[in-house]
Amino acid sequence: MRIRTLTGAVAAVLVLSGPVVDGQAVAVKTADTAAPAGDTRVLTYDTSRAGEFASAVDRGAAVWNDSVDAVELRPVKAGDSADIRIVVDAGWPRSVPGSLGGGTVYFGRQAVAEGHDTVRIAAHELGHMLGLPDRKPGPCSSLMSGASAGPSCTSARPNAAERAEIEQKFEQAPAGLFT
Ligand SMILES: [Zn+2]
Missing domain, CATH: 1.20.5 (Single alpha-helices involved in coiled-coils or other helix-helix interfaces)
Known part of the structure; x- marks a missing residue:
């Protein structure tokens, strides 16, 4: 028993x-299959069709690189296929995202003609490429408030919440999304 x-x-x-x-x-x-926390993802961008806004895109990308650790935007090498393409046109600036961290930004001249800051536009549209939605209307301190903050707003910096959202998205994203 x-x-x-x-x-x-x-x-x-x-x-x-x-x-x-x-x-x-x-x-x-x-x-093993998820991106290790703190690992920086490199996304390439192509300004060969960005016309007069190429340098504004470089500055917008630099703002993101200064603001977040989980992802880095780098100019693509000539001849390589970029994750993000920037194309100048006559319309309003807009983004057509693909998978997270990829897609096409149409850098429309219309907003610039109405006095909006080119580096803020670039950083805002790159924010869409990184997966952030519009937050309109909103204050100048919010990058994703975009044009709703008015043409006098020249801030191209994402606020703390926007930065945190990007860090979280890219730390959690599986590595396969970026290949
Ligand atoms: Zn937008």
């Missing part, structure tokens, strides 16, 4: 240890 009880206790311990081992195996697999 006493031996049977002990045997039962040993069996229970074995059953309990099974799922724990499985759980650890799953956790290790997840950690």
Whole structure:
């Protein structure tokens, strides 16, 4: 009677240890496939069709590089395919995102003609490429408030919440999204 009880206790311990081992195996697999926390993702951008706004795009990208750690925007090497393409046109500036960190920015001249700051426009549209939505209407301190802050707003810096959102998005994104 006493031996049977002990045997039962040993069996229970074995059953309990099974799922724990499985759980650890799953956790290790997840950690291997996800981007390690703090790893910087490099996204390339192409200003060869950005016309007179190429330098504004470089400055907008530099603002993001100064503001966040999880992602870095770099000019693409000539002849390579970029994650982000910037194309000048006559309309209102707008973004056509692809997967996270990719797509096309149409750098429309209309907003510039109405007095909006070119570096703020560039940083705002790159914010869309990084996965941020518009937050309109909003104050000048918000980058994603865009044109709603008025043409006198020349701030191209993402605010703390916008920076945190990007850090979180890119730290959590699986590596496969960026290949
Ligand atoms: Zn926008």
